[in-house]
Amino acid sequence: MIVGRIIGWIFLAAAFMVLGHDILQYLNTESWHSIxxxxxxxxxxxxxxxxxxxxxxxxxxxxxxxxxxxxxxxxPAWLDFLVPGIILVAIFHKRRNQKSSNFST
Structure with missing residues (x-):
């Protein structure tokens, strides 16, 4: 489970890095082109x-x-990284331990 979560976070980081590149390119050229x-x-x-x-x-x-x-x-590359990243993080999210339903005293 942790491997899936790590891969998901890597995909999300890549998505934001590519989106950051696109934003910086927009600020330099004043025309939007998503790689x-x-x-x-x-x-x-x-x-x-x-x-x-x-x-x-x-x-x-x-x-x-x-x-x-x-x-x-x-x-767009950021979208190709963002969607699988969100899916992997959602599938492999850390679940809280559910309290057992034993009613023994």
Whole structure:
């Protein structure tokens, strides 16, 4: 459970870092351009993006790349990190210990 929570918080931190980048870029240029996930991935590792496309199209399912993954890559990067982060933190949140319902005295 703690691993899921940590991964969720890492996703949330990444979302806010990318959103911070977008806000700083807006303040410098005075025009809003949210960096897309595919654009961010290509900036960080262009060969990795091409490699992932080749692996998915050849070994997983060719139809998965074009409508599904391409759509996700065209979303704002902060949104792509924010949604899974919130979901993971919500699923793996720390539950309070429930008091046992033993009524023995």
């Amino acid at each position: 897309l996930l595919g654009e961010l991935w290509y900036d960080l590792n262009p060969r990795g993006l091409n490699f992932m496309q080749a692996i998915i199209q050849r070994y997983v399912l060719a139809a998965l790349w074009d409508p599904v993954i391409t759509t996700v890559l065209l979303w």
